[in-house]
Amino acid sequence: MRVSPLLLAVLTAAALTACAAEPVTTAPPPVVAGKKINLSPEQNRIRTQKVADIAAKVPKEIAADGKLTVGFSASGSPPLVSPATDDTTLIGVETDLAQLVSDVLGLEFTPQSSSWENLFLAAKSGKYEAVFSNVTVTEERKDTYDFATYRIDQLAWQVPDNSPIKAIKGPADIAGLRVSVGSGTNQEKILLDWDRQNRAAGRKPAEILYYEKYGDVLLALKSGRVQAYFGPNPNIAYNIAVSGGSRIAGTFSGAGPDLQGLIAAMTKKGNGLVEPLHEALNTIIRNGTYQQVLERWGLANEAIPESRVNPPGLPRQPAS
Known part of the structure; x- marks a missing residue:
């Protein structure tokens, strides 16, 4: 059947009207600690001014291209570092602080992402001039890297809401449990030490399971494959505030029972960058x-x- 131009125009207009009438739903921004969190790529980051005296201290070979190449773990999660809603732009407290430090040093902030393990290799080789990725200062790491601190390091145990686990305060509380932790992290070292203490005391060893992504950990907690997860407190607190379904069963310093852990910007040991990083951080604190x-x-x-x-x-x- 041949449709007249007039009827075609009417049908087209009706179809467009029907499409326009479809409801558009947009998820509201998450709220954490009373703050709405912007997860879009349009971050409108807080910025600051160059400080010439500090910028002049950046080693010439690092400053030569006018950029500060900063490494981040691509498998991170908010509010530390994670992909924005475009699944490409890296956002979070770590990227914002790295931007401010770059501003003070008069360098263009150039973010790069990799796996957690490769962050250390890239910093050691000089491929990444600095790393801002929730890295804890450890005595072992200080053999190879220099550190300029910028946040306290707090760890937490995450368990499902309906878990019979009331609190995790020390090694005995994880004996015989299925627990998860990030590979190569300082919390893994603490967990392995707890497990050694349990074995020495004749308690059941923990079954330790590793997942590359935090999302996989959450699925494992929900399904019961894992009974508890030991990780960075900011990630866990954020997840609980936004999604619910779990709770914190205990918090700990990232440097063990006798020392407050500290998160720091990491750079290749002896390359001359740590002092300007340190001065830039103190500038933005002031x-x-x-x-x-x-x-x-x-x-x-x-x-x-x-x-x-x-x-x-x-x-x-x-x-071991």
Whole structure:
């Protein structure tokens, strides 16, 4: 049947009207610690000014291209570092702080992403001039890298809401449990030490399961494959605030029972960059932009009063 131009126009208009009438649903921004979290690629990051005296201290071979190449773990999760809603742009408290430090140093912030393990290899080779990715200062890491601190390091145990586990306060509380932790992390070292203590005391060993992505850990917790997860407190607190379904059963310093752990910018040992990084961090602490970034991501309670270079870190672990 031949349709007249007039009827075709009417049908087309009706179809367009029907399409326009379809409801459009947009997920509201998550709220953490009373703050709405912007997960879009349009971050409108907090910025600051170059400080010429500090910028002049950046080693010439690093400053030559006018960029600060900063490494991040691509498998991270908010509010630390994660892909934005475009699944490409890296966002989070770590990228915001790295941007501010780059501003003070007068360099173009150039983010790069990789696996957690490759962050260390890339920093050691100089491919990444700095790493801002929730890296804890440890005595072992100080053999190879220099550190400029910028946040306290708090770890947490995450369990399902309906878990019979009431609290995890020490090694005896994980004896015989199926637990998960990130490979190559300082929390893994603490967990392995707890497991050694349990074995020495005649308690049941823990079954330790590893997952590359935090999302896989959450699925394992939900299904019961894992009874508890030991990881960074900011990620866990964020997930609980946004999604519910789980709770924190205990928190711990990332440097063990006798020392407050510290998160730091990491760079190749002896390359001359740690001092300008340290001075840049103290600059943003003094001018208030540092506090603005932490508040933006709901992490104001993890602020430090000043940055330090290579402070005491997680003690060396005994050989297995």
